[in-house]
Amino acid sequence: MQKAMPAAVTYHAPARVTARRAWVRVHSRALAQAITLTRVAWHARAVADRFAEIDSVYQAIGAGLFDSDDLHQALNARDPDEAAFFSLVLVGSEIDNGGFAQLFTNSTGDLYADAIAGAGRFDLNEHARLLRDAGRDFFPGGVAADQWARLKRWEAVAERRSSPDGRWPVPDAAGEIPAS
Numbered sequence: 056m057q058k059a060m061p062a063a064v065t066y067h068a069p070a071r072v073t074a075r076r077a078w079v080r081v082h083s084r085a086l087a088q089a090i091t092l093t094r095v096a097w098h099a100r101a102v103a104d105r106f107a108e109i110d111s112v113y114q115a116i117g118a119g120l121f122d123s124d125d126l127h128q129a130l131n132a133r134d135p136d137e138a139a140f141f142s143l144v145l146v147g148s149e150i151d152n153g154g155f156a157q158l159f160t161n162s163t164g165d166l167y168a169d170a171i172a173g174a175g176r177f178d179l180n181e182h183a184r185l186l187r188d189a190g191r192d193f194f195p196g197g198v199a200a201d202q203w204a205r206l207k208r209w210e211a212v213a214e215r216r217s218s219p220d221g222r223w224p225v226p227d228a229a230g231e232i233p234a235s
Contacts, residue, residue, distance in 0.1 A: 113144045127165055139173030146170035155189045160209055162202050
């Protein structure tokens with residue numbers, strides 16, 4: 056004779072235990088979200104504070120440079136650390152604002168080599184490598200120091216729609232990055 060299998064036993068927690076679990080689950084999620092938001096706000100404040108500090112130094116150094124007829128020449132007359140810092144921030148802001156297309160097509164691109172040298176001066180080797188790689192990828196023959204020469208060569212770059220190795224998308228004539 057075969058034994059019958061026992062019926063499955065279902066445990067039903069008392070209503071107060073179930074309610075407590077639900078409360079903990081909801082409030083734990085809210086607490087985690089609050090902690091995350093607090094950490095994000097703290098990080099954003101820290102970044103903003105660092106940006107404000109960098110910007111105030113940049114503005115102080117740039118006060119005598121912004122209206123210069125020849126920015127490269129004016130920078131060469133400055134303290135090398137100031138010139139390196141200014142070049143790095145200016146080139147970085149061009150990239151942040153409009154990508155490498157903006158850097159290489161604007162007059163700020165004249166400081167491309169200075170920014171690489173500045174990155175080396177402050178031991179920012181990864182930053183220097185990134186700038187060198189972008190220049191080499193977009194302009195295999197070298198980045199021209201003159202804006203008009205870069206603009207002329209940029210026409211050929213823009214026709215490719217990406218760097219030769221495909222790492223850097225190139226904006227179209229309207230400034231839009233083509234969909235991948």
